[in-house]
Amino acid sequence: MRAAHIRWGLLLTGLVLALPAHADLSRRRSDVVEVVQKVSPAVVYIGTEQEVESRFRGRPRSPLEEFFGQGMDQPDTRQRITGLGSGAIIDPSGIIVTNDHVIRGASAIHVVLADGRTFDAEVVGSDANNDLAVLKVNAKEPLPTAKLGTSSDLMIGETVVAIGSPFGLSKTVTAGVVSATGRTFRADDRVYNDFLQTDAAINPGNSGGPLLNVDGEIIGINTAIYANGQGIGFAIPADKVRRIVEELTRFGKVRPAWVGMDTADLPAQVAARLGWDRTYGVIVTNVDPDSPAAQAGVQRGDVVAELGGSRIQDAEDFDSRVRGYPARSVFPLVLFRAGGNRTVQVTPVEFPARLLETLAWEKLGLRVKESKGGMAIASVRPGSAASEIGLEPGDVLLRMNNQPVPTGDTFREALLTARRGRSVLLLVRRGRYGYHLTLPFEGQRL
Secondary structure, three states: OHHHHHHHHHHHHHHHHHOOOOOOOHHHOOHHHHHHHHHHHHEEEEEEEEEEEEOOOOOOOOHHHHHHOOOOOOOOEEEEEEEEEEEEEEEOOOEEEEOHHHHOOOOEEEEEOOOOOEEEOEEEEEEOOOOEEEEEOOOOOOOOOOOEOOOOOOOOOOEEEEEEOHHHOOOEEEEEEEEEEEEEEEEOOEEEEEEEEEOOOOOOOOOOOEEEOOOOOEEEEEEEEOOOOOOOEEEEEHHHHHHHHHHHHHHOOOOOEEOOEEEEEOOHHHHHHHOOOOOOOEEEEEEOOOOHHHHHOOOOOOEEEEEOOEEOOOHHHHHHHHHOOOOOOOEEEEEEEOOEEEEEEEOOEEOOOHHHHHHHHHHHOEEEEEEOOEEEEEEEOOOOHHHHHOOOOOOEEEEEOOEEOOOHHHHHHHHHHHOOOOEEEEEEEEOOEEEEEEEEOOOOOO
């Protein structure tokens, strides 16, 4: 039996030795392999550090200790939390694009290149609404880059490749197809709009990494996985990425843009009266005079069918898509009017300062002025929700949607962000006490 094993071993050895020393790899060099070899040097691993305060060292305080203030002499502690994600270098000077949630709250950001080089990164700008951030590293020589492509011509079913660092495993590659475009989904009590859907595996740590076509161009930035489904991932489309990155690079933030039109969901009976026989679209309920929408020819009663080449499902979808276009970024609207479609070009502008006071008065029912520590309420509109809830002149606004508003500028920024929602959370001080109040914020101006 032993001799037979030896003969089989020699035979197998002979077969191995008979193989060519250099196998022909060209047959195995697929499109995916080409993409990986071309783009991998431009994909980076991002590690973050965040320091958070822990109020008390040792055991947690009991509810009675909390109530009576015991243990206040115990020193505060600071805890360091680490995070991870991915990114792509899009400019040889060291400009990197990633997700906002990858670097949000970080006190230190470290970038590791595919060749092992490590850099400290600074934040050029970030935008939580679009979940994008731009980082900058200082290198002594030009860095490898990935080309930012276009997403408007994507075909359902075309091959895509995701590269990133899922679970901290750097240089991980997955492949799949474009499953859908213009996808809207809800997760963690938030609605996400205008996403690419792919079955290429996206896991924690892939966030911020590139989704690539077979030409090696970035057609999306991986940002989310769908917890309730297997093989469902989402990416921010490249056309939106380009608009937001340009805004962040130039201004450090996305300037609040204004279109000047209000929309509402389209009930079936209203659609039937208008002659609109589709299940999508929204109706224009108001157009501000001299606004970008008015200048483009949008009229009250129009049905908005598409924005930027994608169908509009409801008013919330429309609002979200508009937010993806900063000031001065032109987008097409397909309108249905008098039995036919027409396309107009709308150019958002920065929100006019003249409308801010009107916005606060009409939508919040308040006029405010700067005061010590916040914005003091100067007057309350009779019949408004603010009046009904009991707000009075002399009350001081400390926060709006958890954003501190110590100055007029911060109040305006918070107000412009709040106008996009259905309600606004206020922290109000009256005398020595603070109160959290929620005011409806309906009929927002876009």
